[in-house]
Amino acid sequence: xxxxxxxxxxxxxxxxxxxxxxxxxxxxxxxxxxxxxxxxxxxxxxxxxxxxxxxxxxxxxxxxxxxxxxxxxxxxxxxxxxxxxxxxxxxxxxxxxxxxxxxxxxxxxxxxxxxxxxxxxxxxxxxxxxxxxxxxxxxxxxxxxxxxxxxxxxxxxxxxxxxxxxxxxxxxxxxxxxxxxxxxxxxxxxxxxxxxxxxxxxxxxxxxxxxxxxxxxxxxxxxxxxxxxxxxxxxxxxxxxxxxxxxxxxxxxxxxxxxxxxxxxxxxxxxxxxxxxxxxxxxxxxxxxxxxxxxxxxxxxxxxxxxxxxxxxxxxxxxxxxxxxxxxxxxxxxxxxxxxxxxxxxxxxxxxxxxxxxxxxxxxxxxxxxxxxxxxxxxxxxxxxxxxxxxxxxxxxxxxxxxxxxxxxxxxxxxxxxxxxxxxxxxxxxxxxxxxxxxxxxxxxxxxxxxxxxxxxxxxxxxxxxxxxxxxxxxxxxxxxxx
Amino acid sequence: xxxxxxxxxxxxxxxxxxxxxxxxxxxxxxxxxxxxxxxxxxxxxxxxxxxxxxxxxxxxxxxxxxxxxxxxxxxxxxxxxxxxxxxxxxxxxxxxxxxxxxxxxxxxxxxxxxxxxxxxxxxxxxxxxxxxxxxxxxxxxxxxxxxxxxxxxxxxxxxxxxxxxxxxxxxxxxxxxxxxxxxxxxxxxxxxxxxxxxxxxxxxxxxxxxxxxxxxxxxxxxxxxxxxxxxxxxxxxxxxxxxxxxxxxxxxxxxxxxxxxxxxxxxxxxxxxxxxxxxxxxxxxxxxxxxxxxxxxxxxxxxxxxxxxxxxxxxxxxxxxxxxxxxxxxxxxxxxxxxxxxxxxxxxxxxxxxxxxxxxxxxxxxxxxxxxxxxxxxxxxxxxxxxxxxxxxxxxxxxxxxxxxxxxxxxxxxxxxxxxxxxxxxxxxxxxxxxxxxxxxxxxxxxxxxxxxxxxxxxxxxxxxxx
Numbered sequence: 001x002x003x004x005x006x007x008x009x010x011x012x013x014x015x016x017x018x019x020x021x022x023x024x025x026x027x028x029x030x031x032x033x034x035x036x037x038x039x040x041x042x043x044x045x046x047x048x049x050x051x052x053x054x055x056x057x058x059x060x061x062x063x064x065x066x067x068x069x070x071x072x073x074x075x076x077x078x079x080x081x082x083x084x085x086x087x088x089x090x091x092x093x094x095x096x097x098x099x100x101x102x103x104x105x106x107x108x109x110x111x112x113x114x115x116x117x118x119x120x121x122x123x124x125x126x127x128x129x130x131x132x133x134x135x136x137x138x139x140x141x142x143x144x145x146x147x148x149x150x151x152x153x154x155x156x157x158x159x160x161x162x163x164x165x166x167x168x169x170x171x172x173x174x175x176x177x178x179x180x181x182x183x184x185x186x187x188x189x190x191x192x193x194x195x196x197x198x199x200x201x202x203x204x205x206x207x208x209x210x211x212x213x214x215x216x217x218x219x220x221x222x223x224x225x226x227x228x229x230x231x232x233x234x235x236x237x238x239x240x241x242x243x244x245x246x247x248x249x250x251x252x253x254x255x256x257x258x259x260x261x262x263x264x265x266x267x268x269x270x271x272x273x274x275x276x277x278x279x280x281x282x283x284x285x286x287x288x289x290x291x292x293x294x295x296x297x298x299x300x301x302x303x304x305x306x307x308x309x310x311x312x313x314x315x316x317x318x319x320x321x322x323x324x325x326x327x328x329x330x331x332x333x334x335x336x337x338x339x340x341x342x343x344x345x346x347x348x349x350x351x352x353x354x355x356x357x358x359x360x361x362x363x364x365x366x367x368x369x370x371x372x373x374x375x376x377x378x379x380x381x382x383x384x385x386x387x388x389x390x391x392x393x394x395x396x397x398x399x400x401x402x403x404x405x406x407x408x409x410x411x412x413x414x415x416x417x418x419x420x421x422x423x424x425x426x427x428x429x430x431x432x433x434x435x436x437x438x439x440x441x442x443x444x445x446x447x448x449x450x451x452x453x454x455x456x457x458x459x460x461x462x463x464x465x466x467x468x469x470x471x472x473x474x475x476x477x478x479x480x481x482x483x
Numbered sequence: 484x485x486x487x488x489x490x491x492x493x494x495x496x497x498x499x500x501x502x503x504x505x506x507x508x509x510x511x512x513x514x515x516x517x518x519x520x521x522x523x524x525x526x527x528x529x530x531x532x533x534x535x536x537x538x539x540x541x542x543x544x545x546x547x548x549x550x551x552x553x554x555x556x557x558x559x560x561x562x563x564x565x566x567x568x569x570x571x572x573x574x575x576x577x578x579x580x581x582x583x584x585x586x587x588x589x590x591x592x593x594x595x596x597x598x599x600x601x602x603x604x605x606x607x608x609x610x611x612x613x614x615x616x617x618x619x620x621x622x623x624x625x626x627x628x629x630x631x632x633x634x635x636x637x638x639x640x641x642x643x644x645x646x647x648x649x650x651x652x653x654x655x656x657x658x659x660x661x662x663x664x665x666x667x668x669x670x671x672x673x674x675x676x677x678x679x680x681x682x683x684x685x686x687x688x689x690x691x692x693x694x695x696x697x698x699x700x701x702x703x704x705x706x707x708x709x710x711x712x713x714x715x716x717x718x719x720x721x722x723x724x725x726x727x728x729x730x731x732x733x734x735x736x737x738x739x740x741x742x743x744x745x746x747x748x749x750x751x752x753x754x755x756x757x758x759x760x761x762x763x764x765x766x767x768x769x770x771x772x773x774x775x776x777x778x779x780x781x782x783x784x785x786x787x788x789x790x791x792x793x794x795x796x797x798x799x800x801x802x803x804x805x806x807x808x809x810x811x812x813x814x815x816x817x818x819x820x821x822x823x824x825x826x827x828x829x830x831x832x833x834x835x836x837x838x839x840x841x842x843x844x845x846x847x848x849x850x851x852x853x854x855x856x857x858x859x860x861x862x863x864x865x866x867x868x869x870x871x872x873x874x875x876x877x878x879x880x881x882x883x884x885x886x887x888x889x890x891x892x893x894x895x896x897x898x899x900x901x902x903x904x905x906x907x908x909x910x911x912x913x914x915x916x917x918x919x920x921x922x923x924x925x926x927x928x929x930x931x932x933x934x935x936x937x938x939x940x941x942x943x944x945x946x947x948x949x950x
Contacts, residue, residue: 046557046575047675083812137810274839
């Protein structure tokens with residue numbers, strides 16, 4: 001039986017978070033009233049002409065730095081010609097044979113996924129098909145078009161067919177999102193459409209070097225659909241190939257409700273885009289000065305940051321990934337580490353990864369508004385044995401919510417632990433005095449019963465100490481008496 | 484009275500802009516029904532503009548000078564049709580940059596002039612609103628595509644007019660109507676608000692009754708515009724006033740004066756103009772630009788290719804004509820079928836074909852390579868010559884209907900003008916005598932990129948020597 005491997009290449013469209021659109025001064029904003037962010041240029045009115053937004057070029061250069069892409073001396077815009085009502089000029093100004101960047105890579109869990117190119121293009125408007133059952137154009141009663149999105153700058157990032165599983169595809173997109181977010185070029189919200197993914201999927205016998213016929217899956221608007229659609233499509237193609245049939249090169253749509261991909265355009269509608277150089281724009285030639293400025297302003301990339309945290313703080317890769325993925329969280333953690341007296345960076349990372357992150361998720365706040373010094377104080381209090389880990393959880397929660405210093409909370413509530421051995425020894429003495437025969441019974445008991453008895457002793461001790469006894473010290477004292 | 488004199492008089496308070504306008508409107512009243520230079524006469528708006536000038540509100544270099552605009556330049560709130568049904572009912576929400584500059588200079592816009600639909604044609608017969616007639620003889624075409632603007636100046640409806648020139652659409656009608664018409668260097672005048680035909684070739688330029696007035700109008704509209712990425716950065720042009728050609732090297736383009744289909748009277752006029760320049764001290768010689776023979780072939784691939792894309796936006800979705808259909812693609816098709824005329828459809832099909840997968844390299848790609856060869860030919864010529872001389876049109880004005888059945892014969896009207904659009908260089912047509920029947924002949928002066936000052940100097944010398 002032949003085994004088949006899945007071969008995947010991804011096309012990711014990221015809307016660039018520039019203040020204005022790609023070729024005009026209209027605001028680049030999501031969620032406005034339909035057809036309010038428009039002008040003669042982005043509406044493609046007769047006589048209007050495009051003027052390239054330099055910020056979009058700068059953002060593309062930032063992406064080039066992050067994805068190790070080559071930037072040719074000159075790139076050219078081309079027109080991609082096809083009719084669609086949400087495209088005001090019935091051509092899309094895009095890049096074709098001379099893109100602004102090419103030949104790069106992205107590290108995904110140690111695998112280098114090739115990035116063929118990342119090129120600039122303008123977004124289309126948005127159609128809403130009204131009436132009809134499917135919400136698609138074919139059975140609609142009428143359609144409405146909102147041109148607010150028309151002319152929003154997009155970067156299309158095309159990967160090599162280097163991805164081998166749905167899960168790796170998901171990881172590629174996650175890594176790409178993290179990188180785009182970190183360098184500040186896009187807000188990469190798949191649910192708002194500011195990041196869109198198409199997947200080219202094919203199968204081939206394992207070990208083969210030839211590519212199979214691919215299907216391009218569109219309409220993937222979450223990582224979940226990406227994974228499910230690729231798995232479904234790969235399985236579908238395996239079924240075809242094993243049954244002696246061949247895969248048709250076509251566009252397929254992901255049907256979320258039905259959990260399947262369905263054939264899109266038929267052959268007779270196959271497009272000839274008649275690309276040719278856009279005569280209304282001049283070639284883009286980024287200067288060395290511009291590139292140097294971009295390089296100088298590049299932040300640490302998520303992959304670099306993760307490696308540093310694992311190395312310097314001794315935390316797990318997985319924890320580093322979680323912290324790095326939240327904008328501003330590393331900076332917050334670093335400030336806390338800087339303010340530490342006795343605690344460790346690893347402790348800070350643990351609190352940040354668990355409790356602080358939960359609080360941020362619950363409230364929707366940014367880490368930038370939190371006091372890192374308060375967290376550092378909390379970690380120091382635990383390290384000094386002043387409070388227990390369990391107590392610290394409540395103290396941190398109150399500190400975050402009320403913006404209070406942990407030391408003040410501990411004092412106000414009288415939470416400080418008793419760690420002084422002589423004071424604790426007195427309590428232990430009192431316990432054994434009150435429970436004569438405990439030692440003999442304990443020694444005679446089996447493991448399970450011993451555990452139970454020890455728990456009882458600890459409970460009684462804590463009760464007598466109003467819960468402030470240092471559990472570690474108490475355990476040590478108990479060991480001495482019971483062994 | 485020249486535009487320069489009108490502006491000087493209005494500025495000095497010797498004449499009222501309103502009186503100037505009324506004189507011109509009276510001529511429009513008398514002859515427009517015959518000539519049909521205009522798609523729209525803006526009498527009321529023009530009166531308001533003239534009155535504003537008279538109140539001292541807008542006293543620039545064109546103070547009170549009536550100007551006619553080719554109807555493919557956007558005018559805010561005023562119908563702009565390209566002489567096409569497809570733009571029915573559309574009123575642009577903005578003024579073209581040239582229109583803004585005219586208004587700021589105190590010009591009075593008197594109307595929107597007729598053209599071949601979307602500037603595609605050489606006779607102004609391809610207008611959805613009927614042809615324009617040549618004021619010299621109403622049985623003849625005025626040339627095209629800016630035939631309405633040329634005729635408006637020739638008939639005295641306005642001392643100045645703007646046209647657009649993609650393959651000769653200013654120079655050829657100027658020649659046929661006996662007026663001056665100039666196509667500036669590509670990028671010298673903003674295209675923002677000029678409804679595109681072929682973006683890499685289109686350029687706006689002036690019509691006037693004399694060379695100095697053409698210079699005045701060109702100076703007014705000249706200069707960088709941040710709204711047009713292809714516009715040239717730099718200062719404003721001064722096109723001077725001199726006519727001294729002493730020592731200038733003038734090249735007579737061999738392929739153009741020897742071309743098939745050139746009327747003898749036209750050839751004689753060009754030679755006579757060259758002799759006159761020689762007599763005035765210029766060194767005249769012939770020069771060969773062999774690649775220009777392929778100019779028409781290259782042009783009729785590049786221009787339609789760009790047009791097929793530029794005109795895709797007229798689909799009935801957002802503005803202009805809409806003819807309903809069962810679904811959106813049938814609506815698009817029905818709208819375009821009803822809205823575009825035959826010549827526009829022909830060029831959209833030509834261009835679509837030239838850009839198609841599998842044909843791109845043989846047609847569009849090859850045409851671009853020819854364009855490069857033509858540019859090199861001109862570069863070589865400019866190593867030896869300061870300006871070049873050629874006929875503007877191979878013929879004088881022809882009869883209405885004479886070439887409408889034969890598109891190729893019509894395309895050959897542009898044989899001497901098209902190469903200058905392909906190179907992006909400036910060229911202008913200056914009247915130089917008439918044929919035996921008294922019909923005007925134009926001589927074309929061509930200069931290297933941004934060579935307008937020397938081009939206008941030579942044009943003045945030709946104008947002075949004109950019989």
